[in-house]
Amino acid sequence: MTALxxxxxxxxxxxxxxxxxxxxxxxxxxxxxxxxxDTALVVCGxxxxxxxxxxxxxxxxxxxxxxxxxxGTTPDKRLREAARxxxxxxxxxxxxxxxxxxxxxxxxxxxxxVLRARGLSLDDARAEVAETGGIATxxxxxxxxxxxxxxTTLAGADLSVIAGIAAEVDDGAGGSEVVxxxxxxxxxxxxxxxxxxxxxxxxxxxxxxxxxMNGFDKAIESLYSRNRTAVTDATATRAVRLLTxxxxxxxxxxxxxxRAVAGVVLAQYGISRPGEMTINVIHAFGHGLRDAxxxxxxxxxxxxxxxxxRAMADAGVDLSMxxxxxxxxxxxxxxxxxxxxxxxxxxxxxxxxxxxxxxxxLDEAAHVTAADSLLAYAPEGYDLTEADARAVLDATF
Numbered sequence: 001m002t003a004l005x006x007x008x009x010x011x012x013x014x015x016x017x018x019x020x021x022x023x024x025x026x027x028x029x030x031x032x033x034x035x036x037x038d039t040a041l042v043v044c045g046x047x048x049x050x051x052x053x054x055x056x057x058x059x060x061x062x063x064x065x066x067x068x069x070x071x072g073t074t075p076d077k078r079l080r081e082a083a084r085x086x087x088x089x090x091x092x093x094x095x096x097x098x099x100x101x102x103x104x105x106x107x108x109x110x111x112x113x114v115l116r117a118r119g120l121s122l123d124d125a126r127a128e129v130a131e132t133g134g135i136a137t138x139x140x141x142x143x144x145x146x147x148x149x150x151x152t153t154l155a156g157a158d159l160s161v162i163a164g165i166a167a168e169v170d171d172g173a174g175g176s177e178v179v180x181x182x183x184x185x186x187x188x189x190x191x192x193x194x195x196x197x198x199x200x201x202x203x204x205x206x207x208x209x210x211x212x213m214n215g216f217d218k219a220i221e222s223l224y225s226r227n228r229t230a231v232t233d234a235t236a237t238r239a240v241r242l243l244t245x246x247x248x249x250x251x252x253x254x255x256x257x258x259r260a261v262a263g264v265v266l267a268q269y270g271i272s273r274p275g276e277m278t279i280n281v282i283h284a285f286g287h288g289l290r291d292a293x294x295x296x297x298x299x300x301x302x303x304x305x306x307x308x309x310r311a312m313a314d315a316g317v318d319l320s321m322x323x324x325x326x327x328x329x330x331x332x333x334x335x336x337x338x339x340x341x342x343x344x345x346x347x348x349x350x351x352x353x354x355x356x357x358x359x360x361x362l363d364e365a366a367h368v369t370a371a372d373s374l375l376a377y378a379p380e381g382y383d384l385t386e387a388d389a390r391a392v393l394d395a396t397f
Contacts, residue, residue, distance in 0.1 A: 009229035013270050015159050016147075016190040020265060022258070025196040028061035031148060032096055035191060040148070041094040042069040043085055043109040048101035048152070054202045058100055058150055061194075067092040073101075073108045075296075079129070079167040079181075082111040083122035089145065090116070096191075100150045102211065103157030106190075107182075109147055110163035111135065114183045117143035129181050130169040141187035150194045152203045154247075154260060155298070156215035156268035161188050186274045197254070197261045205251050209345040210298030212250075212260070216243050216341065217282045217301050219267035223321040224312070225278035226380045232270045232278055233321060239266035240325040244337060248344030280377040281384060282308050285392065288369030289351070292361040299354055302347035306335045307395045311388065317379045351397040359397055366390035 019027055032040060040062055042055075049055060049071035059066050070088045073081050085108060089097070099109040115125055117138040128135055138144060151158050162184040171177040200208065219239035222232045242263030249256035271278040282305050289300035313319055313331040326334045342349065351357045366389040375384055 006230045006233075007228075009231075011229050011231050011270065011273075013231075013273050014186065014189060015269065017192040018159075018195065018265060019192060020195045020262060022196060022198050025057050025061040025150065025194050025199060028058070028098070028148065028150070028194055029063045029065050031192045031194075032062070032065050035146065037096040037146065038065060039067045039092060039094045040065050040096040040098045041067055041085065041089045041092060042098045042100055043073060043112070044069065044071055044100040044105050045073045045075075045102075046071045048105070051202055054100070054152060054199055057196070057199060058098065062098065065096075067094050073105045075104050077104045077107050077165050079111065079125055079165050080122055081108045082115055082165060083125065085109065085112040086116045095145065096148055097145050098148045098150060100152065102151070102153040102207075103155050106147070106149050106151075106158060107163040107165060109149075110188055111165045111183055113145040113147060113188070114138065116145055126167055126169050129167045129179065133179075134181050135165075135183050137183060137185040137187060144187060146191040148192050148194070149190050150196070150199065152199050153211035154200070154208060154215040154264045155211040156218045156264045158190065158193055159265075159268045160272040161186050161274055162272060163188065195261050195265055197257045200261055201251075201254075201257060208251070209347055210296050210302075212243075212247050212264075212345055213298040213301045213305070213342060213347055214286070215264040215267050216240075216247065216338075217305055218271055218279055219243065219263070219325075220305070220309075220322060220338070221280050221282055222267075222271055222278040223325055224317060224319055224379045225280050225377050227276045227278050227377050228321070229270070235266040235269040236278075237321070237325040239263045240322075241327075243267065244326065244341055247341050277374065277377045280374050280379070281312065281382070284369050284372035284374045284378075284384070285365075285389070287372050287374070288365040288367070288389065288393075289357075291368045292365035293354075293357045295354055295356060299348055302342045302345070303349060303351050303354065304392065304396045305342070306339055307392050309335050309338065311392050312379065312382060315382055317382050351393070357397075362390060362393045362397065366393055369393075
């Protein structure tokens, strides 16, 4: 069987309502009203809160349903941020969370919804993470505070049933350590999402570019994941074409931005389902580089994606769905298209050009990559060893 054939699949997917288009943010208040939600807490970071054009649009969309803006999220996504969001929601009697900005705000709001539903304090949640490694979802999904995200970056982390968080826990030796954990479950899917291209245009270009490579790679990886389906083949193929066309010109042309935003919606459609994911090898490298060097995921993806794809092709992985999506005849031509988009976004082509990255940390990055749980969704028959990961990282450096 080649990648162009259609394997058997079961596609159990129930996304939130997707609102797309310029000025769709005006429908935000109506969406809450249709679901009997009266009081919304906006959850975002300080930079987003300081974006007057964006926040005015969100405020206008919510109208008198806007209770307050909690501008306490950070890219670190700490558990304490979610606990503080819960405190604000409780004080205000908020019955909806509206995360605005990037994936970190959505993840924090999602974890806050779980903590609030279960009545967990910050100390309780930290203790649970220390004991079990994660945070359980509530038995009654009706107790969750529903989410109405307004994404303004292109990472494609919105149509998801999982959320990552970092928790500071007791290390058992009288100190503390920060561990990566999260929540997951079908009931955590946002209630409705608002993709307004005009709001993406208020995001700084450098932030958009880095996030775009992350979203682009979600579509790329879905085309060779062992969990690919005919449905995700279709959405990912269309995503690749929209993103390839839209990303290079998105900051200069409104039609290109429209295509880029539509592309990132499709890139993430169906990739996060209960018990199944389609992101795999490139994201595993991104996690390894993040843990080793603390670099932003989009920068990591930009440098490593071409080399990871080449390594898979050399190992015999069938990438014919990928070449078909790009409309080219060979894997090298497909990789050249990935590099063209990357270069148009002015993203790094090698690790050595990224601040804070040195070859002394590549062993750690390779170790983390080879142990990443996302490799469970890698192409059938592809086994990424630590030595293989180090070879890819050496080539990327």
